[in-house]
Amino acid sequence: DAKTTQPPSMDCAEGRAANLPCNHSTISGNEYVYWYRQIHSQGPQYIIHGLKNNETNEMASLIITEDRKSSTLILPHATLRDTAVYYCIVRLSYQTGANNLFFGTGTRLTVIP
Amino acid sequence: DTGVSQDPRHKITKRGQNVTFRCDPISEHNRLYWYRQTLGQGPEFLTYFQNEAQLEKSRLLSDRFSAERPKGSFSTLEIQRTEQGDSAMYLCASSLPDEKLFFGSGTQLSVL
Numbered sequence: 001d002a003k004t005t006q007p008p009s010m011d012c013a014e015g016r017a018a019n020l021p022c023n024h025s026t027i028s029g030n031e032y033v034y035w036y037r038q039i040h041s042q043g044p045q046y047i048i049h050g051l052k053n054n055e056t057n058e059m060a061s062l063i064i065t066e067d068r069k070s071s072t073l074i075l076p077h078a079t080l081r082d083t084a085v086y087y088c089i090v091r092l093s094y095q096t097g098a099n100n101l102f103f104g105t106g107t108r109l110t111v112i113p
Numbered sequence: 114d115t116g117v118s119q120d121p122r123h124k125i126t127k128r129g130q131n132v133t134f135r136c137d138p139i140s141e142h143n144r145l146y147w148y149r150q151t152l153g154q155g156p157e158f159l160t161y162f163q164n165e166a167q168l169e170k171s172r173l174l175s176d177r178f179s180a181e182r183p184k185g186s187f188s189t190l191e192i193q194r195t196e197q198g199d200s201a202m203y204l205c206a207s208s209l210p211d212e213k214l215f216f217g218s219g220t221q222l223s224v225l
Contacts (some may be wrong), residue, residue, distance in 0.1 A: 043117070043204050043216025044156060087155055092183075101214060103155030 009108040012082075018075040020107050022088030025069045030093045032091055033064060034101065035073045037084040044087065044103070047073065078111045085109075120207050125146045126195055132203070133191045134220045138207030145188050146214060147180055148204040149173065156204055158211035162188060163210070194225045 005023040012018040021045040024033065032051050036044040040077040050056055050071075055062045075082055094105045118137040126132050132210035136219075138145050143164050148156035159178070160170045177195075182188040192199055202221050206214040 041218070043206070043218050044214075044217070046213040049213070085155075101156075104157060105153070105155050 018078040020073040034089040039084040119217040136205030142207035146206040150202040
């Protein structure tokens with residue numbers, strides 16, 4: 001699986017959009033981009049994933065560049081409950097079988113009141 | 114959906130003792146995963162099951178570690194002759210094939 005690079009930490013003001021970048025320059029054509037987050041003392045929680053197109057769900061939006069070498073997770077209106085470590089993961093497509101995930105160290109997002 | 118349940122939440126043991134953790138996945142999920150997480154690091158994959166079959170094991174899973182899922186439902190992770198380096202959060206996750214993973218809250222192990 002391709003490796004990802006994320007900034008170690010970011011701050012965001014409550015109510016503002018949080019934009020979390022991820023570089024995955026070695027991503028291959030059949031690798032998806034996944035985002036999970038981990039709130040203190042809890043297990044990771046799935047947020048969103050995508051292959052080529054931008055995706056949006058009730059939690060966030062995922063913007064993937066045209067060359068797929070980077071992506072941005074957007075939390076449109078950050079709340080204090082969004083303070084967490086956010087992991088960007090790339091993994092092979094569903095058709096390869098095992099869908100275990102390989103995490104890096106993520107970005108620690110702190111939402112400031 | 115009652116979520117993935119792990120027991121115990123915390124375990125303190127002395128070096129050299131054996132410990133066992135239990136994971137109850139979401140009932141319809143046939144895939145179950147174990148991860149380990151140390152302070153400041155992301156979770157590291159240990160092993161996964163499809164039904165009762167253990168299909169993949171990480172090199173992190175030394176011979177002191179054994180995982181089972183005897184009836185394809187709950188799973189246990191046993192660590193024999195614990196060492197201080199085994200201190201970590203042990204996370205369990207479950208999923209349907211080719212679907213997103215749902216994680217439990219983990220078991221925090223402290224080896225004294």
